Amino acid sequence: MSKHLTLSDRAIIEKYLAQDMPFSYIAKRLHRSPSAISREVKNHRCFVNGYRYSDNPCINYRSCIRRNLCDQESIYSCHHRCKNCTEFNCNELCSQFVSFNCEALSKPPYVCTGCPDEKKCKRNHAYYTAHRAHAEYSKQLHDARAGIRTSPERLMELNDLLMPLVNKGQSINHIFASHGKEIGLSEKTIYNYIDQHAFHIRNIDLPKKVRYRQRQNRPHEVLMKMDYKCRQGRTYTDFTSYMEQNPKLSIVEMDTVIGARGSGNVLMTMLFRNTNFMLIFLLPDKSQASVNAVFDKLTLLLGLDLFRKLFPVILTDNGTEFKGVHNLEFTENGARRTRIFYCDPQASWQKGRIEKNHVLIRQILPKGTKFSTLSDESVHLITEHINSVTRELFENQTPFDLMSQKDEYKKLLDTLGLQPIPINEVCLKPALLKRK
Structure with a gap:
């Protein structure tokens, strides 16, 4: 039962007051204490002046x-x-x-309802009306919850704590993962304070606080049909059927990120769904040969058995760089190392995890950035910072935390030399590469 009286509860109070029922009777009907009913009537009764002709x-x-x-x-x-x-x-x-003030109004029931001298009395009258009382209480409740109730000194302390971290591109959720107890407020309250300009932080400084355009539900027939040979037996429908038969296999999503036109280099990304850990590789171009080279390099470094455990199922889009499906699924000796499946055309939401993680890449490398200046060391650094961001989906654990829970993932991190970044040092701004 809510501690707040509803409009229906107040209507019952008004009804029984008109019948001259005691507070104990009303309280029993509403499953409240008599003192609660008494306070409600006394605090929200309205006074009506009698035959007044002046302020006297x-x-x-x-x-x-x-x-x-x-x-x-x-x-x-x-x-x-x-x-x-x-x-x-x-x-x-x-x-x-x-x-003019009647002494009887200082005693229960605190209203003139039911008084035998009500009509001929010249003194002030008091009445309890359910709608008026409910509107007054709702306004008091709204006023109590609105505004900033933190002292200016405390706001300055919070601003000094949040501002440097937000300037690094850290989200409010990521900051709360390490400074939640120190802040002492909820995330919602901090967002409200930002909206009310209590800090030097503005909404434009928060990369995740955006309004997403409502998705259009397109009928399946409208989608472009693609009958490439590589998709035979590897469509998204085949993918869901295969995963129903093999639910314990981990899924890896794969995609590419391109820079400014003519910049040459391309980023290839691979994301483990169960941990949100994303690998990023620098390719010289967006070709099948470059993608095959990454697969061959990982197979050589990890060994075929470990590669099979880490990448049993890969879901990707229909980009031309992923069309060499035989070379991706099999080694040069003809041994199977993975299974490739393709999303439906114009359905990037089917691999939404990796698409959402690309937002973190774009915070460091905005659209229009030339990738020709990137090096393997820069991409390595970007990978470490992105995977050190806490994820609300996994109870504010970082992808590095989740990867350290399994031996095969630990071997992958050790082989690639990936190390987590301290949570306060995570930077998701272009300044990350400038200070390198």
């Missing part, structure tokens, strides 16, 4: 003609009535003063 709270104000209540001797006698006096408060001097 005396009920006899209109008919009062009394003079000289103050008994002040003066050369000139006072010709004004005491109720109009601006020097003394006649209510404090007059023995016939009767307040």
Whole structure:
């Protein structure tokens, strides 16, 4: 049961007050304490003035003609009535003063509903109305939750903590993974403070805080048909069928990232779905031979058995660089090392993990960047920083953390010489390569 009274609860209170029921009876019907009902009525009742003609709270104000209540001797006698006096408060001097405020309203039920003298009483009246009470409480609740309730000194401390990390391209979720206890607030609160300009950070500084365009659900018939020989037996439908028969096999997604036109070099990426760990390789061009060279190099470094364990199933798109399927699936000696499957045309969402990870690459290498200046050392550094980012999907563990849980993955990291970056030193900005 919610601790907040609903509009229906308040309607029941209004109904039983009209029937002159005690708070204990109402509380039992709503499964609340009598004190909770008492506070609700007292805090949200509305007052209606009786026959008031001025700000003077005396009920006899209109008919009062009394003079000289103050008994002040003066050369000139006072010709004004005491109720109009601006020097003394006649209510404090007059023995016939009767307040508009009824004493009965200071006792339960705190309202005039059910009072036998309600219609002829000239004093202020108090009533409880469900809709008015609910609207007033909702406004109080909204005001209590709105605004910034952190001191300016504390905001400056948080700004000094967050600003350098955000400038490195770290997300708020990544920062909370290492500084959550130090911050002492929720991620939602930090985002709200950024929206309210409490820090020097702006939404444009947060790479993940964007609005995605709503996807269009295109019918399957509209998609372009591709009948390449390499796709025979390797379509996405074949992929789902194969994984249903072999659910324990790990899946690797594969794709390429290109730079500015004419820059030559291309990045080939391979992502392990179960850990979100992404390998990045620098290719001299976007050709089948360059992709085959990466497969042959990995097979040579890892050994055929380990390669089969790490890359049993690979899902990729229909790029021309991946069409040499026989050379990818088999070694020069004819031994099978993996199985290649292709996504449907214009359906990049079928390998969404790697597409989303490409966003991290683009933070370091924005579109239009020439890859001709990249070296293997630069790509190695990019790989380490990207895989050191915490992932909310895996309870704020980094891909490096997940890879260290299995021996075959550890061997892969050792073979390629990949090491995690300390969480506070992770940088996802172009400045990463400039300071190298």
